[in-house]
Amino acid sequence: MEKVSTENKRLDLQGVRGLAILSVLGFHFLPRIFPNGYLGVDQFFVLSGFFMCKLLRKSSASLNSQTIFGFVFNFYSKRLKRILPLYLLIIFVSLIFLIYLFPKPAYETNLESSKRALIFLSNRPATQAEDYFSMVPDLHFYQKLNQFFQLSLAIDVFTHTWSLSVEVQFYFIIPIIFLFGIKTIPARFQMHFFGILGIISYGYSYLFCSRTKAFNSVLARIWQFMIGMIVFIASEPDTNTLSKVSLLENCDLENQNEDDALLKNASSVQEEFENFEESNSPTIIKLLTLGSMVGLVLCPSKISSLFLRPFFTIATGLVMLFSEKDSFLSFHFLTYIGDISYSLYLIHWPIYAFWKLQLSYGSIWNLSLLLAFGLSVILAVLSYEFFEKWYLKLSRRTIAIICIVFLMLNFTTVYHDQIEKWIQSKPHKNVPRLDGIVIGNVSYDDANRLNNEWSVNDYLNTFVPTCKYDDGSGPFGRCNHTGLEVYKGKFKILIIGNSFAANHGRLIHQECGSKARELVQISISACEPLYPAVKYGQRCVDTVEMFKKVVADEKPDYAFLTSRFLDIGDPFAAGVTRVEDDPIYKSMKKSFDVLVTSVKFKVFVFMQIPEIVPSNIEKIVEVIKNKEDLAEFDKSFVQRNHTIARVRYEKMVQGCEKCVPFDYDSLFWNRTTSTWRFYDEANNGLSYMTTINHLSFHGLELVRHIFSNLCSSF
Known part of the structure; x- marks a missing residue:
């Protein structure tokens, strides 16, 4: 969900990102019509895995000239530079609106969730009232009086930050996984290594996790990031294999024949990949896969996530593998939606929550919902054009200062009641205290x-x-x-x-x-x-x-x-x-x-x-x-x-x-x-x-x- 650099940007991947955010918006704004739209978040995780692998492999080329600490720090700073400024700004603005516009119960119940969001722990197990899937309402929801009274308590303005929490938590472990892979695993087995990790993660989510835990846990989501990483490696066979060889050449190897084997392997893999690309197979796979994904998102019936999530995740990987320069996914409108997707993701949910609490009047949609959607898009465009583009050009030092200021504003707002108290x-004016207490307990x-x-x-x-x-x-x-x-x-x-x-x-x-x-x-x-x-x-x-x-x-x-x-x-x-x-x-x-x-x-x-x-x-x-x-x-x-x-x-x-x-x-x-x-x-x-x-x-x-x-x- 975080923005990608415009440098060497694959427009088709921005198109995939655009489809993903449209799916999420459909699920949030019209959950009865698009009950499977939550799968857009799964696509975001695959995309993130792809770009994380790209950044890590690019940085690994200079690994011998920098310490491991420098390598890891460089990765963290680049990732967090893209995420933090806008993320912290949206949380701060949401808190201000909670104080002055939202019903008081909504403000009180959202204070704790805002604290978790600020430290990227929003993906903790949800209570029944906070369950992400409760956004698909029961047919008789508004006939249940106790739920009616708890409506303002059930809307978590920061619930959508759970996915950013998963992503940032994954940031803390992926450099270790990646370094282990390139240091200990031969280049020709690296995809197998990431694949095995993905299988273990999926097995954990399927066998040992409840539905809620499987949805929120970073360990239960690793397999989706791994698919993105595998797609990147598979889409760059010559670069990746030769990069590994380059690293090995700088080491004191005992067996020069292994280097020769790797070079031959790189050539053969590249030749096979080019032959496959020249056939019609990639186009057929891409069209069938993309068509199936769009059809599933548009399906008005809720489909079991046990089937849907693995299919959608793998399908996203296949589309990414074969979609480079695809005219549909590179269509300007779709890629621009992808460009503003991070802003749109962060902005739309607080606006929807306000509509749900104050303007829905018990209905699942009305004209105000359409206005809320339009406002979300307009604010996302403004955010992207005038804030995201601006801060992404700044130095790390300036970004760090901005983030510290936003953090201070957020924590001051979160704890303003205690500060005011x-x-x-x-001592207040010159009026004696009514309770007679002068000093001490x-x-x-x-x-x-x-x-x-x-x-x-x-x-x-x-x-x-x-x-x-x-x-x-x-x-x-x-x-x-x-x-x-x-x-x-x-x-x-x-x-x-x-x-x-x-x-x-x-x-x-x-x-x-x-x-x-x-x-x-x-x-x-x-x-x-x-x-x-x-x-x-x-x-x-x-x-x-x-x-x-x-x-x-x-x-x-x-x-x-x-x-x-x-x-x-x-x-x-x-x-x-x-x-x-x-x-x-x-x-x-x-x-x-x-x-x-x-x-x-x-x-x-x-x-x-x-x-x-x-x-x-x-x-x-x-x-x-x-x-x-x-x-x-x-x-x-x-x-x-x-x-x-x-x-x-x-x-x-x-x-x-x-x-x-x-x-x-x-x-x-x-x-x-x-x-x-x-x-x-x-x-x-x-x-x-x-x-x-x-x-x-x-x-x-x-x-x-x-x-x-x-x-x-x-």
């Missing part, structure tokens, strides 16, 4: 005490000291925040929600008060502003209507919709598979649209967190103190996940220009254990939550920077 953990006893106090005093802590409550209603009613006149702010800010709004009141005052001319807070316990909780009856029905009226009357410049999910987290109704058809979503969307029209600039919408098991809070410190399995403890912490609520909220804010979603998932999701962690392990178990499912003062400090960033934006 570390920065925000520094608290003891186990203090952690236990604070956890208990925050839960016991949860209701009292929802009283905001700066609030002037109407009619003695307390925290669950209306309040006008005071003390704003000293800041001379110019905006009217409104906070609405259930008790979660009151829970956040003092934090929002501290971070946004300096921008506010007026800061109004309205919270109603146990009632969501957008959809009435059934078990609370008419009270919550009235609350939804009340919030509509209040927002219309207040006409705020900015509004915070800060509410914990209740019924909005309920499963879809029976038979509903699309969020647009869900009755709860339609009701909350209708209410939300009314609210948004009355807000002048922005509505900040909280995107939910899981509901916890309250009784676990009192266990936290003991679990940490006793060094128990925290991952297992974490799993027992979640009483009700927020996945369905997020699906509804994300769909609700989609396309809303005034809407700014914010959430806490990255702060509570532990990527090491893949569990939700609602306590501070480093602080001996300080809880981020209370038993009322509110944020504790320690939890509010954890999210402070989010509100600081939101409020600094206006």
Whole structure:
């Protein structure tokens, strides 16, 4: 898949490369129509084996004038020079788009895969949700509700980098294999040597590997690279044999007759090969093989890979062997597709993934898919013409600097949450911390005490000291925040929600008060502003209507919709598979649209967190103190996940220009254990939550920077 030099380029091989990338695109964009298109990747591996052998044999001609280290380094630098700059750039751009355009669950689940992609380990065994072949959807895929909710988790934006990982991993072993071959194996047996290695690799993939492992493992793919190497040796019999003789002539040989035999062998092999080329046999073999390959890719029925993969791999080798100067494969359009194939391969999948998550709406294709395909091609052309061609002319030193810069950008982006969290953990302005922690970690006893106090005093802590409550209603009613006149702010800010709004009141005052001319807070316990909780009856029905009226009357410049999910987290109704058809979503969307029209600039919408098991809070410190399995403890912490609520909220804010979603998932999701962690392990178990499912003062400090960033934006 990496680019080849234009020097002495065989146009027919670029045509093969063009057919390969078209097969892959068909498989990715229209998997039901082209279920066998994945074989294009197998063709790429054969092509890579061919060009690797070409580079190694060319370098081996000067092996006596350079060290083995220099020989290997020269190979690595040339290969990686072609792959790394564009590869690292595409990963970086994909990460940026993940942060700002993709749904939050997709971003979170792709962080780990991006790390593997950066170190070329994307070909590790996939989980069922990540299985490459899952791109060919089941007929009833969208009727399976649990899969519907996991759709955004199943799309790995970096899944296509698995093939580059296989290729780069092969780079690390091929110089050793090649050196062993030319140093120890007579020239006339070198094809046999590579052939035996290929047979061993294929046997390993067939006898000892699962389907997934055989697909991803570099050891199970060596046979395809070997076929490419064999094709190169077979297509250059005179050059290769005489090159071997040249090497041997420089050695201290005991038997000069062996040299003579090799020279005679070179002449006879060349004569036989030329006679074969003059017959019609190569043309017939090429046409039959190429026609069969195209037919198999176009076949709308999925064919067993046990037959298809070895046939396609060998067929690719035969076509490459007999296709030099072939008019069809050298056709300009096809060769140009081959030229841009590396860019097209790297660019198309992230764009397709975005379409799948945001623009497919459950369908297998639509007009947006056609636009995604067109955009992929246009960007690939621009990438090839203005980036690939440019950097391939640069020196190794310059390329190395570019790669280091891209690596730094990538790792900074991958770990930006941790960096931001570390920065925000520094003393913030002149506002005292709500949790009272000044410096250092608290003891186990203090952690236990604070956890208990925050839960016991949860209701009292929802009283905001700066609030002037109407009619003695307390925290669950209306309040006008005071003390704003000293800041001379110019905006009217409104906070609405259930008790979660009151829970956040003092934090929002501290971070946004300096921008506010007026800061109004309205919270109603146990009632969501957008959809009435059934078990609370008419009270919550009235609350939804009340919030509509209040927002219309207040006409705020900015509004915070800060509410914990209740019924909005309920499963879809029976038979509903699309969020647009869900009755709860339609009701909350209708209410939300009314609210948004009355807000002048922005509505900040909280995107939910899981509901916890309250009784676990009192266990936290003991679990940490006793060094128990925290991952297992974490799993027992979640009483009700927020996945369905997020699906509804994300769909609700989609396309809303005034809407700014914010959430806490990255702060509570532990990527090491893949569990939700609602306590501070480093602080001996300080809880981020209370038993009322509110944020504790320690939890509010954890999210402070989010509100600081939101409020600094206006």
